[in-house]
Amino acid sequence: MKNGLMPGNNPVTRPLRPFHVEKSDVTIHANFQAPFWPLVHNMPSLYSALLDGMREFGVGSQAIRNDSGDGSLGGYNVNFGMLEFRAIGRIRLETAEFQCPNLAKQDLDQIERAFVRFADALVTAQSDVRFASWDVSVNLHGQPEEIAAKDYLSGFLSKMPDGMGPCTGSGVVFYFGERPPTISSSVTAEISAILPDRVFVRVHSMFDGAAVPPNQLRRVVQDNLDVGLRSIGLSRD
Secondary structure, eight states: OOEEEOSSSSOOEEEOEEEEEEEEEEEEEEEESSOOTHHHHOHHHHHHHHHHHHGGGTOOTTTEEEEOTTSSTTTOEEEEEETTTTEEEEEOSSEEEEEESOOTTSOHHHHHHHHHHHHHHHHHHSTTOOEEEEEEEEEEEEEETTSOHHHHHHTTOSOOOOSSSSOOOOEEEEEEOOBTTEEEEEEEEEEOSSSTTOEEEEEEEEEETTTSOGGGHHHHHHHHHHHHHHHTTEEEO
16 A cells, blocks of 8 residues: 555554545536636627537537526526536636536546537637636545544544534545645545445645646646545545
8 A cells, every 4th residue: 555644633654545436526617817708799609619519529509508597797607418428518707617427437538528628619719718727626425445434534533522412423624725736725524415424525626727728637636636635544446
């Protein structure tokens, strides 16, 4: 096994625990440097770029919808689903979103290709579009090897609160600063709300859009995911 940091106030070098992931998802927000005006002023160019760029992923005219959201300019969006792997693309004036709700059973190369083509379609619709940052959340539900979820999580706490009844679990969030090209990140570990007796881990990161082009984002996200897992004593199995 590799060496890493185990939970606690005074980490020591110990073997990492393999984390057996049973469910995972990812959400990527592309934050634009300036408003994405084709959403308002040139819808035909946006629709054309999406239809041409996303056709191989099952995106046709019946898949693309517009949504008024909360009724505000910022809430208005154009969205579409990619039926083969149930990913969703959504474009707002200030951000674009790419969400894949189940990574475990999907071809990651295909998902990456769809994301890159989505980003390319935005550039096709507005040639001077610039991505200020990528805001990425990777959510994992699974089991640390050879330890119960509650016991694993209790290793982060020196004292449990009293007076609220029996404790059924615990959770922690750690926040981290700049580590280029990462602007900021956080790691959450708690009891899974959807899988019984499992641990939920979220690694949330913001990356510099000028330093990370769309076709390099997967590598950067995976590297940061591994670092985040190591920081709480885990490794991808």
